[in-house]
Each structure stands twice: as C-alpha cells, then as structure tokens.
Amino acid sequence: MLIDALRTRLHADCLIVDADRIASYLHDEAEWAPHGTAAVVVRPRTPEDVQAVVQVCVAEGVPVVTRGAGTGLSGGANAVDGCVVLSTERMIRILEINPLERLAVVQPGVVNDELRAACAEHGLWYPPDPASSPWSTIGGNVATNAGGLCCVKYGVTRDYVLGLQVVTGTGKLIRVGRRTAKGVAGYDLTGLLVGSEGTLGIVTEVTVRLRPAREPEHTVAGYFDSIVDAGRAVEAVAAAGLTPSALELVDRHCLRAVDDWKNMGLSVDANVVLLGRSDAPGPAGIAEAEAMVRCFESAGATFAVRSEDPEEAEALFAARRLAYPALERLGPVLTEDVCVPKAAVPEMLARIEAIGVRHHVHIANLAHAGDGNLHPLLITPPDDPDQRRRAQAAFEEIIADAIALGGTVTGEHGVGLLKRHGLAQEQAPDVIALQRSIKAALDPHGILNPGKVLPD
Amino acid sequence: MLIDALRTRLHADCLIVDADRIASYLHDEAEWAPHGTAAVVVRPRTPEDVQAVVQVCVAEGVPVVTRGAGTGLSGGANAVDGCVVLSTERMIRILEINPLERLAVVQPGVVNDELRAACAEHGLWYPPDPASSPWSTIGGNVATNAGGLCCVKYGVTRDYVLGLQVVTGTGKLIRVGRRTAKGVAGYDLTGLLVGSEGTLGIVTEVTVRLRPAREPEHTVAGYFDSIVDAGRAVEAVAAAGLTPSALELVDRHCLRAVDDWKNMGLSVDANVVLLGRSDAPGPAGIAEAEAMVRCFESAGATFAVRSEDPEEAEALFAARRLAYPALERLGPVLTEDVCVPKAAVPEMLARIEAIGVRHHVHIANLAHAGDGNLHPLLITPPDDPDQRRRAQAAFEEIIADAIALGGTVTGEHGVGLLKRHGLAQEQAPDVIALQRSIKAALDPHGILNPGKVLPD
Numbered sequence A, B: 001m002l003i004d005a006l007r008t009r010l011h012a013d014c015l016i017v018d019a020d021r022i023a024s025y026l027h028d029e030a031e032w033a034p035h036g037t038a039a040v041v042v043r044p045r046t047p048e049d050v051q052a053v054v055q056v057c058v059a060e061g062v063p064v065v066t067r068g069a070g071t072g073l074s075g076g077a078n079a080v081d082g083c084v085v086l087s088t089e090r091m092i093r094i095l096e097i098n099p100l101e102r103l104a105v106v107q108p109g110v111v112n113d114e115l116r117a118a119c120a121e122h123g124l125w126y127p128p129d130p131a132s133s134p135w136s137t138i139g140g141n142v143a144t145n146a147g148g149l150c151c152v153k154y155g156v157t158r159d160y161v162l163g164l165q166v167v168t169g170t171g172k173l174i175r176v177g178r179r180t181a182k183g184v185a186g187y188d189l190t191g192l193l194v195g196s197e198g199t200l201g202i203v204t205e206v207t208v209r210l211r212p213a214r215e216p217e218h219t220v221a222g223y224f225d226s227i228v229d230a231g232r233a234v235e236a237v238a239a240a241g242l243t244p245s246a247l248e249l250v251d252r253h254c255l256r257a258v259d260d261w262k263n264m265g266l267s268v269d270a271n272v273v274l275l276g277r278s279d280a281p282g283p284a285g286i287a288e289a290e291a292m293v294r295c296f297e298s299a300g301a302t303f304a305v306r307s308e309d310p311e312e313a314e315a316l317f318a319a320r321r322l323a324y325p326a327l328e329r330l331g332p333v334l335t336e337d338v339c340v341p342k343a344a345v346p347e348m349l350a351r352i353e354a355i356g357v358r359h360h361v362h363i364a365n366l367a368h369a370g371d372g373n374l375h376p377l378l379i380t381p382p383d384d385p386d387q388r389r390r391a392q393a394a395f396e397e398i399i400a401d402a403i404a405l406g407g408t409v410t411g412e413h414g415v416g417l418l419k420r421h422g423l424a425q426e427q428a429p430d431v432i433a434l435q436r437s438i439k440a441a442l443d444p445h446g447i448l449n450p451g452k453v454l455p456d
Helices: A002-009 A019-023 A047-060 A112-120 A138-144 A189-193 A227-239 A252-262 A283-298 A310-328 A342-359 A385-404 A420-426 A429-442 B002-009 B019-023 B047-060 B112-120 B138-144 B189-193 B227-239 B252-262 B283-298 B310-328 B342-359 B385-404 B420-426 B429-442
Strands: A040-042 A064-067 A084-087 A094-098 A103-106 A161-167 A173-177 A202-209 A218-224 A246-251 A272-278 A303-307 A333-335 A362-368 A373-379 B040-042 B064-067 B084-087 B094-098 B103-106 B161-167 B173-177 B202-209 B218-224 B246-251 B272-278 B303-307 B333-335 B362-368 B373-379
Touching: A002 A040, A002 A047, A019 A040, A047 A064, A047 A084, A047 A161, A047 A173, A047 A202, A064 A138, A064 A202, A094 A112, A103 A112, A112 A138, A138 A202, A161 A189, A173 A189, A173 B429, A189 B189, A189 B429, A218 A227, A218 A283, A218 A310, A227 A246, A227 A272, A227 A283, A227 A342, A246 A252, A246 A310, A252 A310, A252 A362, A272 A283, A272 A310, A283 A303, A303 A310, A310 A333, A310 A362, A310 A373, A333 A385, A342 A362, A342 A373, A342 A385, A373 A385, A385 A420, A429 B173, A429 B189, A429 B429, B002 B040, B002 B047, B019 B040, B047 B064, B047 B084, B047 B161, B047 B173, B047 B202, B064 B138, B094 B112, B103 B112, B112 B138, B138 B202, B161 B189, B173 B189, B218 B227, B218 B283, B218 B310, B227 B246, B227 B272, B227 B283, B227 B342, B246 B252, B246 B310, B252 B310, B252 B362, B272 B283, B272 B310, B283 B303, B303 B310, B310 B333, B310 B362, B310 B373, B333 B385, B342 B362, B342 B373, B342 B385, B373 B385, B385 B420
Parallel strands: A040 A084, A064 A084, B040 B084, B064 B084
Antiparallel strands: A094 A103, A103 A202, A161 A173, A161 A202, A218 A272, A218 A303, A246 A272, A246 A362, A333 A373, A362 A373, B094 B103, B103 B202, B161 B173, B161 B202, B218 B272, B218 B303, B246 B272, B246 B362, B333 B373, B362 B373
C-alpha cells in the first residue's frame, strides 16, 4: 500500500526498497541510540516530491524520518519500524548566492563545506562550522541548530537562517521567514523550525544570511598539565573581556588518536591543549591573540604562544576537527554535549574527570571551551556490556552535574533520542507540555519523526 | 466580579479603577489604530502578581492586554473593551549584570537606556537601540522584537534574548531558554515568544546576552539632492562589502522639524542626509568610514565627509532619534515600517515619493537605510477626514509595493493592529493558519491580547 502509493507520486528511481540498501539509512552516528527498520527509503529531488511523500504518509498513517548526511550524534535521524526514511541526498543545489543582499539559498542536502567554499568565491562567509562540516548538510545543520568552532563569537545556525521552505505535517508546502535584513511579520516560525529535528516540518529550502569574508585569524596555543587549569584559562579569557573567534580544548587522548591515525606529529608534552583564535582586523587581532596568551599563562599554562606559522596553526585546528572520527576508531564513543556557564567550566571539567575515575570509564575531552560547550567522549571497548553499563552511568552523572551547575544537556547536538531523558530533567513539566502542544498543532497526525526530542 | 477577584489576589495599590486614570493606559503611539476601554488597569510588582492576573482573567474569561511604556507604533498594546490592561511600570529592577557570562537579567519594565547605562558601568553593551530607547522598556522591546540603529551590524532584540520567565495563557509561571552561551534543548520557545506582542505569553523576566563595550565609532555624513541618489549610496555601501554599525537616512522634512523644535542648527543644503558609522577597531574603522564616503560620492552626493568632531557627529544622530517626536508635533503621523531587500531601496524610495505626489500626502522619510527598513511618515493635519483617507490609501500602496519588491510589511514595529491586513497580503493562508494553531495551543482560552497580530 505505502510503496504503491509512493510509486504513483514519485519517479521510480526515488525509491529504495532493497533491505540491504535500506540498512545504511537507518541511523546516524549516535552509536548507542536504538533504531528500527524502515519500510522504504525515498530520495526526493524537488520540494514537490517531499510534499508528495508527506501526503502519502498522512494518508497511510506512516511516520517519516528525515535525514541529511547522517552525521548526527543524538539519534535524531534514527528510523522507527515501518517508517519512510526521507534522505535529502539528491537535493544538493545551491540556488543563489547574492553578495549584495548577503544571503544564499540552498537545497537542504548541500554539504556545509560546499556552501562555505561557494560563498568564499564571492568574498562571503557562512559562519556555522560544525566539526562535521566536510560531510554534514545544511538541512541537517538547520534541523539540529548546529554549532561549531566559530560560535563563540559568531553564533549558531539559527542566527543565520533567514527563511525556510517547508513541508508541514499536513503536507502543505509553505515559505516562512524572509529575504530582507529585518522582519517581524507574525510569529517566528523560522526560528521555531530550526532545531526541531524534523519533528515539526521537513525543510526543502534554506535561505541563510552571510557575512563578508574575514581577515586571516591569529592563532594561539597553550599547554596545560591539568584540564582544570585549562578551564581556568577559559574563564580568564572571558573575564578579560576578550572575544576569541575560536577557543577550543583538546586533550592528550584526542591528540594521540589523531596522531595514530593521520601521523600529523602532534604529540605534545601536555595533558591538555587550548587553541584560541582572534579575527579582529589589523593590529587589534595580534593584540587580542597576545592578550589570550597572557590569560593562558596566568592560569598556569606550561607553555603558551602566538603561532606565527599559518601551516602549524592550521594543523592544530585540523587535528581538532579530526579528533572525533579518530576516537571512533578506538571503539564505540558515547558523546556528551553539555553546555555550562563559563564560570562553571573549571568545576565541570573537574567533575567529568572525577566521574571517569569513579566509574572506571575512559573519557577523552574535546570542548568548544570558550562557550562552555563540553564534549566528554566516553570510549568503550566493543562488546563489553559491563563497561557499557558503567559508561551509561557516567553519562547520566555528567548530565545531572551540568544541570546542577546551571547548564543544559545539549549545547549543539540536539536532543534526538539520547537526551530525551535529560530534557525531562532540565525542563519543568509545564515547559515540556507547552512543546507537546506545539508539536500537536504543527504535526496533528503525529507522523513527523515521532519519538524524538520530547520525552514520553 | 473581575475587580473583586483581582482584589483578592493583588495588593490594592496594584489596581487602577478610576476611568480618568485608566484613559492614559488605553493605547500606544499608533495614532490611527482603534482602541477600546479597559475595565481595570493592574500594575503588578512580581511575576506571581502577573500569574494571579492571568489566572483571574482565565477564570473570568476576560482579555488581558500587556503594555510597557506605550511607545509602540502599531497598536499592539491597545485596549479592547472590558479588558484588563497589565502595565509593567512597577517591574523595573535590574536583577543581575554578569560580566563573565556577558548577560543581564531584568524585569520587563526596565527602560532600554537604563539597561544600557547600567551595562556600560561594567564595560558591557546591550546593542538593541530602538529610537524610543529613552522611554521604551525591555519587555516592550521583546514583545515587538524591536530593532534600532545598530541592527544593521548587530541584529535585533531576538538576537540578544537568551531566556525568559513567562506567564502562559493558562496561568503557569515558567522559564524558557537558558543562561549558557549555547543550548538546543527542545523547541525554541524563547524565540517564538519574542515578537509575539503579548499574544502567546506575558514576559515577567528577561535574560539578555551582552557584548563588550565598543571602541568609539567613526561617523560619516553625506548630502544628496534626491532620495533616490541616497538609496543608491546605500546600495553602493552594501556592494562594497562594508558593514557599517549604523546607516541612517533622514530627509529635509525631518531635520527641519527637529530644528524647529530643538533649535539644533541642523538645517542643511540637502534634501536628504545619510549618516553612517563604523565601529571597526583602530585604523580599520577610519578606513571603513572613508570607504563609505567614497560610496556616497560615487552615488552622487553633493557633499560627503568623515566627521572629526564627535560633538557634531553626536548631534546628527541625536537629531535622527528626535525626528519622530518632532514630526508628531506637526499633526497625526501614520508611520510606515516596510523593509525591502537592499537592492530595492532606491526603487522603493522612488515609489514612496511618487505615491506621496499622487495622493497629495506629505511624506517625510526616516530610514534604517542600511538594512532596507524604511519609515515613510505620513503627516496629516488634525481633523481633516479627506486628507486622512488619502493618507490611508498611500499607506496601503506603500505596503503593496514593498511586498511586490520582495519586502515585508513590518521590519521592526510589529503587526499590532495596523499591519494585520498587510500580514494577510504578505503571507499565504497556510502560513497564517499555522500561526493560528500555535496561538490556539499556547492561549487556549484566547485571553492574551486578542485581535492583535493575526488577521481575522
């Protein structure tokens, strides 16, 4: 019934019904999140194709789970049994780059780095830069409200989405938002849809705001004996009134995993490295970078320097971006994504360390430290249920501690499946109820990515 | 019944029942928007007071219309017959300014300029700066998603609201959003409430993001014979890749009105003045200001200069801020607020001029020109119904032209009452229906500022 109905509305090559091929579309990179089996995968080419899929799903009462590149880390794109998986892999056109209006219009399957490269050709810059930018799509970035390295100065995906074309839960194809620099006509449906993980609508086109290309950044590196010292350096940078364009924390475990994989010669005599950048123009950039060095030193860095070698600086940031895939090679990784107030960064890092010791769990640390967004990575040997139980207990404790320190359970990865329980801990029942009422209003048939985001 | 019920829940001095005193709370500054008569004005002191008001209104089935300073320009705060007007005038405490986290927590009745001054004492800056900043409140700014002069570089109120405490349409007191730099836990209820003009919830506390204080700005002024030339200069600034921290257009009518009132000695030999600013640090700021001068000249400025006299520069921007109240002294002003793509600014300004001629309506022009947000001001003599009809026709034509050029009917003032018709022209019925479903979900009893924003 379902597949016949889809065949009447879509070109045959849009459908994948072979079970082996379907298998590769059933989950994202959240190792520990459960997933079901889809009835069919559809690969629409046009917004009208997407609309047809939703209309069929409404008629048949079948859930539709949308996915981009599948690089998500919370299980937000995981299939539920009998669903239609809608992949945006064929909606990959950059429709417009407009230097005068400083905006771009893209289909959802466009890869983040491809958009950034296309913008650069026009002297423009699309800031949001999740570490997955070589693979992840703008549609996926919008669905999760993705962050990245430059967020500490330039904000997250939501801050760049001007307008969307969307298929609603009732199968209407609509446009929300605008192309103008400002606009307050009606409720902010665009902002509501960003970060809603495919549960309120399916994005078929995205209009993003761009910035002019930046001057080259100045890079600083600091080595620390302890992660808590590095946390204090982050606090010192904030207290000094600096606004770095990146402030990343990478620990020895991450650097070693990258080195073992890519042989980049990164091994350093430090337990923790902080990488900072300034893109303030002209001499202001050098001054800000040097002020960052002084903050690192005041917090106890064993070594801190402004890099004058652009290649070296680039290699350090490349290593930061490769840390997650490098660690994945060592075994299943359970990725945390808590975000705490800046003042709480040292304390939260100390607690994470203590939790790892207490539960005998190997925790590597990556962090967008400048905005308090920490990614402790819990690494477990494959097929070790005892270790897995202990990692799960550590994961839950990290969440509880982040909330206790005034933080949130997810800074940028989204709730998906892994953080639904955490969401219920973080937010009051009345707030969850409000979100449920919005979900019911926008997806009255309950077919859009059911079971994600909101707790049971 | 209503007033008795309110008396059981609130301190007596919170209530105003005297008709003469009530009269001053019945409307905002949208001269032409209709308003009714309130049953009572309440002036709560605490979030719990606000909650009590909403609970009484739910029980009694009475609408509640919230107002800040009443400086709105769309009728969003106008009373409906029999309603409770809730004034935030007693909720004026700045609860926290936190330099390390770069945030402030305020009650909704805090005046914009007071928050800005308090932040400045800590070396911090709250950017949103509507021209009403000496009077308008943060709560009102949040309700309308207010813009201002610096938006062209720094964004609007929504971009600075991290979290809210809100009383919902069912009388729950909840917190949404966060205090952390990032966070994607659940739907963006904060963003949805910003700009919802009191129709989805009543804001009782606001947490705003702050920036470090800026270096002093560099100011440029350009004189133009025609408004279309000035529009071309705006386009040239965008095309040159500049990012001014303000780019304002003021015409001769506005400058003369300010001069007649304040005797500032502003009269210039120009029909239109463009005022630009750059706050890029150090030499980059001077370079950007001088690049702006060249853009002005290339577009046909009769005179363009970078001001080296801070007092003169300050006077020009002060005149810009005083233009609206100065014009109001000449007669009822019907304020437009369309926003068009930057490329359409010259064409839209030309059309506004032609519309004024065609309808014999005196139109003065103010604009946040750098972001395409135009405020043609239709001035009519008091008690001249014929002139008023012609002004109304001109107003409608401006809206239609803005939509035709890819713009929006409201850039920053909000829909209120005056733009409901325009909203229905701008947005598809399916988009309006979606907003209606959200309104029904969040305000199931229909008591929150009914009749505003959404068209009938």
